[in-house]
Amino acid sequence: MTRFIFITGGVVSSLGKGLMAASLAALLQARGYRVRIRKFDPYLNVDPGTMSPYQHGEVYVTDDGAETDLDLGHYERFTGVSARQSDNITSGRIYQTIIQKERRGDYLGATVQVIPHVTDAIKEFAKAETQDLDFVLCEIGGTVGDIESLPFIEAIRQLRNELGRELTLSVHVTLVPYIAAAGELKTKPTQHSVRELTSLGIQPDVLLCRCEHPLPETERAKIAAFCNVRKEAVIPALDAKSIYAVPLQYHAEGLDNEVLRAFGLESEGEPDLGRWDDIIDRQSNPEGEVTIGVVGKYVGLADAYKSLNEALTHGGLSNRVKVNIKWIDAELFEQSEEDIATALEPMNAILVPGGFGERGSEGKIAAVKFARERHVPFFGICLGMQMACIEGARNTAGLSGASSTEFGPTNEPIVGIITEWMSEEGIQKRETGGDMGGTMRLGAYDAVLDGNSHVASIYGSKNISERHRHRYEVNVHYKDALEQGGLVFSGMSPDGELPEIVERPDHPWFIGVQFHPELKSRPFAPHPLFASFVKAALQQSRLV
Template identity: 40%
Template sequence: MGKILGEYGYRTTAVKIDPYINYDAGTLRPTEHGEVWVTDDGGEIDQDLGNYERFLGLDLPRHNNLTTGQIYHTVIERERRGEYLGQTVQPIPHITDEIKRRIQEAGEGFDIVLIEIGGTVGDYENEPFLFAVKGMEREIGEEHFLFVLITYLPVPSHVGEMKTKPTQQATRMLSEHGIFPDFIVCRAEKDIDEVRKKKIQIGANVPTDHIISAPDMKTIYDIPLTLESENLGKKMLRKLGLNPRDNPDWAHWEQLVRRSREPINQIKVAMVGKYIEIGDFQLTDSYISVNQSLVHAGVAWDTRVDITWIDGNKFEKGELSLDYLDEFSGIIVPGAFGGGGAEGVMMAIRHARENNIPFLGLCYGLQLAVVEFARNVAGIEEATSEEFEDDSEWKVVCIQETQREVLEENRFGGSMRLGAYAAVLKKNTRVLELYEQSGRLREDEQRIHQLVENSHEAFRVGQLMLDRDKVVLERHRHRYE
């Protein structure tokens, strides 16, 4: 929806509301909640914000994500400072007022704000947020506000009929909060028919042309085109009393979608990680931003990137042969924490190095690449990372000094150095060449950094950019593409 409104000339931003008590998503297990999205200003956010950025073309700040934990934390801090002047601080109005303040703050400088309240209609934890947005509608005027219900229409396999009852129940429960959807977007396996639309219209009192079909698509990037096929953008603007500022031009977007659907080329990439399997299922959302980066790169080169997710433990346990990796065009090891499962991942990294398979290590993957190189090339057989063994004398990757006190006090939440930072890249390196080709260099932000000498004289890796906070390593002569 934000992409569509942007095509009509309106500067649109998005706010994601997560009703959990956690302050942010930083301490949530990827296998439970999916990947943590890190914003440019260092926020640790629900992965949905990453999708917002990809569609809107914006770098959204951390304050565009609200959690119950943040709201209560702010209100309690203000109460402790005496800012409420002796009032009895309560969910209404103090909590709901803070919710409204945060939403208004996020919307400054934009024409339209999309507010997503996460969870399911009927969740108790959503009550304050529903009350707050209903209050905002009253305060700014209903002509400047509209409600969209995203609902799912299941097709039970033993029945074979699309069911509308969950949608009808959702609208009924919303009405108990004084919220009546202006639009209902219906997620389903296939397009909803007129019979189903009529049922929803009667039960929800929503015009049939405001009941929008959103069937399963090959890619999420098909969705704006599907919604626009029912003129959702114009209908939303009409409800808000706005006229289109621009005529949407979907030609470039359609080309990107065509490339993602029907690419000329195809490659296979192995993603070797820790947070891959949970029970009998694979949770690829644990690395969704890496996944989407590969999709985007593939579209740019008119290439489909087939990603195979591999749990590194399978190599260590002998459940999977390392030779299996030979059929891939490249191997990526994404982020993770802790020593569990690290040996299997390092086996994959060693195989990539010894067999000249293009390799990219991100964060945790870079750590393990350094440890693997130290063990098997530099001859430091007991090389490790301080993250895995803090008492080892053969640590080739060490914890930042600024983090030691944090870890000693078990302050894990909100303690990492995160976000976008300027970096200095060494000349005549592949990584510098790649950034130059993509136009991502900003020389005005470059600073000179002192290289840190490794304590083990026998161990040297090609250092492209290295200071106490930032590391990029490149192994010379190793095939990259």
């Protein structure tokens, strides 16, 4: 019997609904329940694939190739349950599907309307592939009262009536602001938000109140009285020192117990939160620290590299060290070598992440050169690997004109767009001037590693599967020239056509990967590449 938990947000955006959903799912999972989390996004983009990171943060990619909201990264990291294409839906995708049906004549001449057609499509999405699950948590993006989220609110209202209250629950996340001049927490915004939600036909069962100061019992009782919920169902949610402390914090406030009580389920004993206690212990009591310089393009917005940030943290947990991340704008390195040395000499390791476009590319190449020449641990991811190949071609293989066709015409296309490749579904094709959305090499692909390579020893295997998101590939025709320059191709696609990993055997730690390993890292299962990279940074710090 599958139960549905609908999570909405009110008052303001960015209250952390995704983190709340992930934390609640982790608590239910720790009690032995099978869970899955879904995200409903009200925007009209079909998916976030073509959106700027400055607009919406990173694009999270699933094994089956879906470009999704970054909240799905939280879901995976907290539960270990791999997300799927069916776990993220947008208004754009809903309307696209409906319009395609209308054009085919599937509606038999009926007038296509928001109700019932749009709301029915949303309900079908919510209920799809939910067999053998105990709980499905559905997070509604946006803020209650936004016009674009109304069809989703209406859909979950209908679902609550159709499935019954014994199988559905509404959790509303609100803000209880602190007015410094008055020295008081104010409950009125929460009251108004609940009133707005109730006017749309949904009475919340549990209120999660974000606040910067402890919520007094008097204010908790006041919220309960005005919002028509039990006092025990008003859950304070104070800021945490670490996102990985949130499940423990919510459990201490009784969130999981209240959710189970609302469903009429018995709370048998305490959940097994041992692995979360271990994570917090490792974070709170590090035995060292390292500083890693991330030379990127979107360093002004932390969410643009959300999974990368977390994967580096996981690498620190694995080695029981604190990882200090220094975000460095790649464009700063395009002025002088003196600027490069000033910025990078204090770093224990250097990482060049993924990205798109020419801006900052020469700065990234300069960072690769610094790491290679100074024997500083280097990790290149996606575009970072491509920049490592271009740097190697220019400075160790004698190809001074080496570049990428992504940046314009070049006589030495070390990196170029591919128009055809093999996947599990067969040959995939792409047109050079085709649509941008969904036309990259997306999702999990296998790679075969050289058994004598550094990466094979790190993985402990010759066969791996990693998630990809890129449109350009390293040109395999330059493999011999690059290897003569010391850059070894240690990982290839199974057919030997697409380079997946490069490394320098004469360097302490120099690895570039075409895929995004950060997407598969978990706090309780750090990705081996990040664990090894942070370990190399720690060894480098001891040499200084």
